[in-house]
Amino acid sequence: MARLKGLKRQIRMSRWLIIALVAVMVFSSVGITYAKMQGGPKNKGAVPCCCDPFTWVVSNDDGAQDSINPYGIIDPGDDGGGTDYDRWGAQSSDDPSEPQSMSVECDRYDKDVARTTAWMAEDEREITVLVDNAYPSYYPTVFFALACPDSALGTITDIVIDNPYPDALTVSTSEIYPGQPIPQGGEVTGAVHVHVEQAAAQNAVYTFTVSITTECQPAVTCGTAYAYHVDYATCFLDIGFTKWGWTNGPLGPGFYEFQLWAGAADCDTSKGRLVGQVTVEYNGSTAVVTYQMYEGNWMTATHLYVGNNRLPRDKKGNETVSPGQYPYVHDPLNNVTTDSYTVTGLSGNIYVVAHAVVCWFE
Amino acid sequence: MGLSEMRRKRNRFSRVGMLSIALLLALCITGVGYAAWTDEVSMEGTAKSGYIEVVLSPGACSGPQITCSVSAPHTLVVTLMDAPPGTYTCGFTITNTGTIPVKIQNIAVSVVPAGVEVSVLGVTEGMQIEQAGVYPDSVEGMVRVIVLESCIVSCSFEVAFSFVQYNMYIE
Numbered sequence: 001m002a003r004l005k006g007l008k009r010q011i012r013m014s015r016w017l018i019i020a021l022v023a024v025m026v027f028s029s030v031g032i033t034y035a036k037m038q039g040g041p042k043n044k045g046a047v048p049c050c051c052d053p054f055t056w057v058v059s060n061d062d063g064a065q066d067s068i069n070p071y072g073i074i075d076p077g078d079d080g081g082g083t084d085y086d087r088w089g090a091q092s093s094d095d096p097s098e099p100q101s102m103s104v105e106c107d108r109y110d111k112d113v114a115r116t117t118a119w120m121a122e123d124e125r126e127i128t129v130l131v132d133n134a135y136p137s138y139y140p141t142v143f144f145a146l147a148c149p150d151s152a153l154g155t156i157t158d159i160v161i162d163n164p165y166p167d168a169l170t171v172s173t174s175e176i177y178p179g180q181p182i183p184q185g186g187e188v189t190g191a192v193h194v195h196v197e198q199a200a201a202q203n204a205v206y207t208f209t210v211s212i213t214t215e216c217q218p219a220v221t222c223g224t225a226y227a228y229h230v231d232y233a234t235c236f237l238d239i240g241f242t243k244w245g246w247t248n249g250p251l252g253p254g255f256y257e258f259q260l261w262a263g264a265a266d267c268d269t270s271k272g273r274l275v276g277q278v279t280v281e282y283n284g285s286t287a288v289v290t291y292q293m294y295e296g297n298w299m300t301a302t303h304l305y306v307g308n309n310r311l312p313r314d315k316k317g318n319e320t321v322s323p324g325q326y327p328y329v330h331d332p333l334n335n336v337t338t339d340s341y342t343v344t345g346l347s348g349n350i351y352v353v354a355h356a357v358v359c360w361f362e
Numbered sequence: 363m364g365l366s367e368m369r370r371k372r373n374r375f376s377r378v379g380m381l382s383i384a385l386l387l388a389l390c391i392t393g394v395g396y397a398a399w400t401d402e403v404s405m406e407g408t409a410k411s412g413y414i415e416v417v418l419s420p421g422a423c424s425g426p427q428i429t430c431s432v433s434a435p436h437t438l439v440v441t442l443m444d445a446p447p448g449t450y451t452c453g454f455t456i457t458n459t460g461t462i463p464v465k466i467q468n469i470a471v472s473v474v475p476a477g478v479e480v481s482v483l484g485v486t487e488g489m490q491i492e493q494a495g496v497y498p499d500s501v502e503g504m505v506r507v508i509v510l511e512s513c514i515v516s517c518s519f520e521v522a523f524s525f526v527q528y529n530m531y532i533e
Contacts, residue, residue, distance in 0.1 A: 054403060097529070109529050113412070113462055113493070131409035135462045135527050146403065157400070169409055192405060202413035202460075210405040 053124035055187055057144040060100045061116045063093050071189070074143050076105045099193040100141040102175065116140035116194070131194055138196045146176075147187035148216065150362070154182030158213040168200040171208045184219045184362075218361040222300065224323075225262035227278040227354035228269065232256075234310065235267035236321045243321055247310050249351030253284040260291065262358045275358045276337075280306075286344045289354060293337040297360045301331035305353040306343045312353065323355040335359070412461035416491070416525045421453025421502065428452055428507060436525065440505055441518040442478070450507045456523065457500035458491040463528035465490045470522045477511030482521060490528055 058066040060075035067073050077100070078093045092112040100106035118129045129142050148154040158178055163171045176190030192210055200206070226245040233246040244267045248258060257279050264272025276293040287306050293299060303323035305312040311319040312326050323329075328341050339356075418438065420430045427445035430438055430452040438454055458464050466489045471480050484503035492499045505521055526532075 111463060111528060113528075125403050127403075127405040129405060129407035131407065133412040133461050134409050135412055135529075137529055142405070144405070168411075171407070192407075194407065194409060196409065196411065200409075200411050202411055204411045206409045206411070208407040208409070210407070211402055212404065213400060213402045215400050 053147060054120050054127055055124070055145045055147045057118045057120050057127050057142060059116045059118040059129070060106070060141045060143070061093055061096055061114065062118070063112075063115065068145075071103060074102055075100065075141075076103065077108055096139050096141065097137060098139055099172075099174065099195075100191070102143050102189055102191060106141075114138045114140070114196075116142065118142045118144075129192070129194070131196075134196045134200070136196050136198045136200055140194055142192045142194075143189060144192070145187040145189045146182060146212065146214065148182045148184055150185040150219075152216040153184050153219050154214050154216040156180045156182065156188070156212060157215045158211075160211045160213075162209040162211070164208070165206040168197055168204065169206050169208060170195040170197060171210065173210060176212070182214065182216075220359050221362055222357055222359040223262040223273070225260050225275055225356045225358040226264070227258035227352065228261050228264075229256060229258045237267055239310070239319075241321050245321055245353070245355065247305075247351050247353045249310060250349035251280065251282060251352065252349050253282050256280040256282075256352075258352075258354065260293075260354070260356065260358070262297075273360070275360065276356075278352075278354045280352055282346070282350060285346050286342060287346055287350060287352070289341045289343065289352065291339040291354065291356055293358070297358050298335040298337050299333050299339060299356045299358055300335060301333055301357040302329070302339045302341075303331070303355040304328040304341050304343075306341075306346065306350055308346075308348055308350060310351045321353070326353065326355065331357075412493075414462050414464055414525065414527055415458070415460035416464055416523075417457045417459055418523060419455045419457065421455055421504075423452040424450050427513075430454065430505065433520075436523040438505065438521040438523075439518060440480075440507065440521065441516060442507065442509065442513040443516055445509050445513040445517070447509050447512055450509065452505045452507075453502060454505065455500055455502050456485065456491060457494075459494045459499075461493050463490055463492050463496075464525040465528050465531040466523060467526045467531060468522075468524040470524075472520050472522065474519045475513065475517040477509065478513065478517060478519070479508040479510065480519060480521070481506050485523075488531060488533065491525075 056068055058074045060078045062078065063080050065073050065079050066075055080093055094108035094110060094112055095114050096106050097109050098107045114131065114133045114135060116131045118127055120127055127144060131140060156176055156178055159173055159176065161171050163169060172193045174191045176188060180188060182188050227248060228246050229248045232248040232251060236243055236245045244265055257277055259274055260276040260278050261269050261272040262275045275297040276291060279290045281288045289304055289306065291299060291302055303326040305326040311321060314320040314325050330339055333339060416436060418432050418436045420432055423429055428442050428450040430440045433439050440452055466485060466487050469482050469487055474480050482503060483506055485501055489501060491501055
């Protein structure tokens with residue numbers, strides 16, 4: 001009887017568990033939907049925000065030439081010097097009659113009848129384009145740039161033009177394309193062209209949307225790293241080499257912990273980045289050398305020397321510090337955070353040169 | 363309810379629970395991935411078109427023997443009554459009240475009676491008329507009629523104009 005009651009209680013608990021899970025899923029879905037409606041979630045964590053902001057926008061028929069550093073004049077011809085028909089007052093630019101390429105003149109009619117203006121929202125995530133008093137064959141262009149923060153590499157993954165009125169308007173893009181990389185700390189420029197077609201009705205309002213999806217990856221920096229122990233390390237520079245790095249020894253049997261420093265030029269750890277540690281467990285005949293990365297770092301290769309001499313030797317028998325000539329190599333490694341070697345057949349005091357190629361997000 | 367049946371039911375609930383957890387995890391991973399790696403910006407465009415509107419108005423005529431009126435949309439109807447041989451004129455005005463400049467694409471005189479010569483003066487094909495408010499947004503013209511033989515009762519003919527937006531004129 002007691003067992004039956006226990007089972008009933010478990011079933012009741014399972015029901016509540018399912019209800020709770022469903023509720024969490026519903027709220028999660030609502031949250032993601034809301035985030036999408038708000039223009040996508042803003043990532044403020046360790047991974048940098050994506051290459052989302054527009055940095056500038058220029059219309060080629062707003063009555064004024066625009067100069068953007070470092071490109072110079074973006075829209076030559078939009079000079080406010082219309083040859084005839086100043087519909088827009090003092091700033092009159094002849095209407096473009098063909099798509100314009102950035103910084104290159106385009107054909108224009110001899111009239112200023114229509115006008116196109118474009119501006120960015122305050123959050124720089126949306127551009128509004130207004131084409132006014134348009135007529136068939138009017139062909140304005142809007143130039144813009146998308147940028148990446150210094151800490152990210154971006155890629156344009158998709159460009160979608162939503163044009164519900166294809167008979168009246170043709171909307172196209174140029175100078176940007178899916179797959180186009182956005183350089184770290186740089187920007188890419190693009191253009192949207194609007195062609196008013198013959199079928200466009202008079203006194204009509206047409207809308208269109210151009211959506212650009214970007215994907216970003218934090219910028220990755222990789223560097224060479226060496227194990228260092230304050231009591232046992234000797235800088236390569238101090239023994240006649242031109243590259244930095246350390247040999248550590250002599251080490252008798254015991255357990256040792258080394259710091260793993262990347263980019264410590266001139267063997268100056270203040271110039272470097274502490275990326276992990278290396279431990280050496282030596283029992284007099286076998287040494288177990290283990291690399292362990294600190295969070296946010298990973299390895300793509302390791303090279304190790306363990307022996308009685310202070311440095312390994314090359315094929316000619318000369319001392320070398322080149323990692324490629326160390327006797328123990330794991331290259332490549334698949335972005336690992338730990339790596340280990342077991343070196344046998346040792347005796348006496350040993351020296352350890354532990355090298356790694358270490359990467360991290362900027 | 364038997365013990366074994368309750369066990370089966372419990373197992374079923376466990377399976378559903380596991381499935382829910384898996385779905386929840388997938389959803390979370392999707393959300394996190396979305397947040398970290400993709401973003402979307404957009405350009406919202408609005409295109410407002412202008413319009414063409416041309417008004418043809420009859421003007422003063424040279425005498426009681428000649429009258430003119432406008433029939434839709436841009437046709438001038440000229441009528442002669444008891445007109446002895448001679449020269450008669452009728453004026454007209456073309457006004458662009460739209461927002462787009464226009465050009466006169468064609469001027470066609472039709473159904474000209476025998477013994478009458480008609481010419482249109484002051485306006486020509488290809489002439490541009492600016493939109494409302496911009497000079498010149500109207501032009502004045504004249505229909506000149508030379509009657510060679512008396513038009514005893516009534517002679518009439520039409521002068522039809524067609525217009526196109528300024529950049530669509532075909533020579």
